[in-house]
Amino acid sequence: MARTQGSFAAQTGPRVRAAALTLFARQGYAAVSMRQIAAEVGMQVGGLYNYVSDKQSLLMDLLTVHMEEVLTALEAEPRPADPVAALESFTRFHLRFHTERPDEVFISYMELRNLTEENFATLEAMRARYEAQLEAILSDGQAAGAFHITDARVSTRALIAMLTGVTTWYRPGGKLTLAELEEIYCALVLGAVGGRP
Known part of the structure; x- marks a missing residue:
């Protein structure tokens, strides 16, 4: 039976994606079968193919959505003209966005x-667009004499x-609040590029 138009976006599709995300993060893409994903959602494996064509396209969808979300969110962030303030702003944004999505981050790098x-x-190409934002900040700071680096890229x-490595160990409710973590990492990042707050 063909799926009802719009049901992927409205109901079953997000459940399939959430199940795949959790399984890929816990067991690894190669170890997870479509049958496992279907069981997690509560459907027969044949029914799963009404919503996704194959496991590769499901992985690609998860990774693409994650990158689209981070790019959209970053582009909505105001970028200060001062390179030091811009670097601090990028650092805080990266930490906030990624600590809320540890599973997405994990598969985005490991898979x-x-x-x-x-x-x-x-x-x-999508990752390069994100990196280009930080590279531009570093290049501006280097040109202004605010940062002392040899290669911006x-x-x-x-x-x-x-910054991304934080997601492997940071958990909300732990010893550090997110605000405290941001302060520590802003100092680390500025120190790494020879900048001063």
Whole structure:
């Protein structure tokens, strides 16, 4: 039976995506079968194909949606003209956005290896758009003498790796509040680029 028009977006589709996200994050993409995803949603595996064409497209959908959301959210953030303030703003944004989505972040980094070549290229282009925002801040700060770095692109990748790594250990309700974490990481990031608050 064909699915009702709009039901993917309204009801079953989000449940399929949520189940896949949880299973991929806990067990790894390669270890999860479509049958497991269907069971998690409470349907027969044949019914799952009314909503997704295959496991690869499901993974790609999860990764694409995550990158679209982070890009949209970042573009909505005001960017201060001062490079130091802009770097602090980016740091706080990255921490806030990513600590709320640890599963999405985990599969966005760990499961890139399981994408087809074409899908990988699409995701890499989206990631490059995000990295370009930070690279522009670092380049501006370097030109203004506010930051002391040798390569803005390498520094960008190093900083993003450091910031994203927070999701592997930070949990709300722990020793540090998110606001305290932001303060610590702003100081770390500024120190890494030779800047001063």
